[in-house]
Amino acid sequence: xxxxxxxxxxxxxLRAGLLFTFMxxxxxxxxxxxxxxxxxHFSPATLTLVFAxxxxxxxxxxxxxxxxxxxxxxxxxxxxxxxxxxxSLLLFLFAGSVPMLVAARLLQGAATGVAxxxxxxxxxxxxxxxxxxxxxxxxxxxxxxxxxxxxxxAAAGPWPTHTVYALVFVALAWQGWAARQLPETARxxxxxxxxxxxxxxxxxxxxxxxxxxxxxxxxxxxxGGFLLSLGPTLARQVTGVQSPVIGGLMLATLTSAGAVxxxxxxxxxxxxxxxxxxxxxxxxxxxxxxxxxxASTPLFFIGTAVAGVGFGVGFxxxxxxxxxxxxxxxxxxxxxxxxxxxxxxxxxxALGAGYAAGLIGLKAAAxxxxxxxxxxxxxxxxxxxxxxxxxxxxx
Numbered sequence: 151x152x153x154x155x156x157x158x159x160x161x162x163x164l165r166a167g168l169l170f171t172f173m174x175x176x177x178x179x180x181x182x183x184x185x186x187x188x189x190x191h192f193s194p195a196t197l198t199l200v201f202a203x204x205x206x207x208x209x210x211x212x213x214x215x216x217x218x219x220x221x222x223x224x225x226x227x228x229x230x231x232x233x234x235x236x237x238s239l240l241l242f243l244f245a246g247s248v249p250m251l252v253a254a255r256l257l258q259g260a261a262t263g264v265a266x267x268x269x270x271x272x273x274x275x276x277x278x279x280x281x282x283x284x285x286x287x288x289x290x291x292x293x294x295x296x297x298x299x300x301x302x303x304a305a306a307g308p309w310p311t312h313t314v315y316a317l318v319f320v321a322l323a324w325q326g327w328a329a330r331q332l333p334e335t336a337r338x339x340x341x342x343x344x345x346x347x348x349x350x351x352x353x354x355x356x357x358x359x360x361x362x363x364x365x366x367x368x369x370x371x372x373x374g375g376f377l378l379s380l381g382p383t384l385a386r387q388v389t390g391v392q393s394p395v396i397g398g399l400m401l402a403t404l405t406s407a408g409a410v411x412x413x414x415x416x417x418x419x420x421x422x423x424x425x426x427x428x429x430x431x432x433x434x435x436x437x438x439x440x441x442x443x444x445a446s447t448p449l450f451f452i453g454t455a456v457a458g459v460g461f462g463v464g465f466x467x468x469x470x471x472x473x474x475x476x477x478x479x480x481x482x483x484x485x486x487x488x489x490x491x492x493x494x495x496x497x498x499x500a501l502g503a504g505y506a507a508g509l510i511g512l513k514a515a516a517x518x519x520x521x522x523x524x525x526x527x528x529x530x531x532x533x534x535x536x537x538x539x540x541x542x543x544x545x
Contacts, residue, residue: 174296198504211263216486275335294405301398375499408462423467430460431527
């Protein structure tokens with residue numbers, strides 16, 4: 151006997167919880183990489199490869215499967231993403247070599263890409279008013295909590311490379327079981343196979359909003375790539391604390407500042423959020439770089455928090471602009487395109503960081519990439535003038 155579908159509010163809460171858990175799972179391996187290197191003695195280049203595999207898999211998933219829930223419905227696509235994410239967590243749990251770690255990251259990237267577009271679209275279907283803030287805060291909170299929990303368990307837990315995966319597996323399995331009762335929010339329609347051709351599609355009705363949001367979105371996720379790749383190592387150098395907890399604390403500071411700022415400013419106009427985000431990005435990275443040069447722990451965490459405000463508020467502004475312009479039948483397609491842009495901006499600095507650090511050293515690489523992120527923040531700030539200019543232009 152089947153149970154009745156969840157109510158609209160319960161369904162939205164469960165989708166937000168799933169989004170949180172997917173993003174938490176994606177950040178769990180980051181604090182553990184140093185332990186994997188000690189266990190398996192692989193090079194920094196191999197570590198960059200592990201990250202690149204995840205990024206490439208996630209982007210390929212968004213390009214080919216990102217629109218699928220517009221055609222098959224949200225619930226079956228979400229359940230499929232949960233299934234493959236659970237498989238990836240099992241691979242992490244039993245990983246004993248680099249090839250298994252690569253396979254786990256490959257599968258996790260694919261599952262995360264599908265989940266981001268389908269869950270984001272479903273949240274937009276069920277609660278259009280609050281969808282931007284949910285789709286902004288849940289991933290940020292998940293990234294921070296996942297990294298912090300992983301680092302704490304790695305430092306204090308009995309099985310540092312296993313415990314956190316078991317806990318995330320149990321949480322996601324429970325959510326996946328409950329997700330069988332999610333109400334369907336999209337009507338299935340023909341065209342699923344054709345939608346799987348690799349492409350980035352932005353409907354004509356959304357393009358102006360998408361282009362206006364692109365600069366701040368690129369700047370925000372480039373900041374994320376910079377700090378999530380080099381930040382934990384910089385934190386250890388600045389503070390002198392070699393425990394993985396310090397890296398997790400840095401990431402939690404970044405994401406919690408972004409989540410709190412987004413909640414506090416959620417009712418403000420998108421144009422103000424974009425300006426606030428741009429200022430936060432530029433000022434935060436400048437403070438982090440100065441703290442690195444001075445070896446100042448307080449300044450480092452203050453800069454991280456300011457940068458987090460820029461990250462969270464900028465992401466919220468971009469997401470609100472894009473989601474608000476998308477029709478219901480376009481939402482998964484638009485979310486897929488939006489996250490392709492976001493993760494390209496995230497991945498390139500992170501990959502560049504690994505390569506540059508090996509060539510010119512960590513501090514020089516941080517200065518170079520940090521300066522590039524600041525330049526993107528300035529471009530985003532200048533981009534906030536475009537809507538006003540367009541509005542004043544003669545018709």
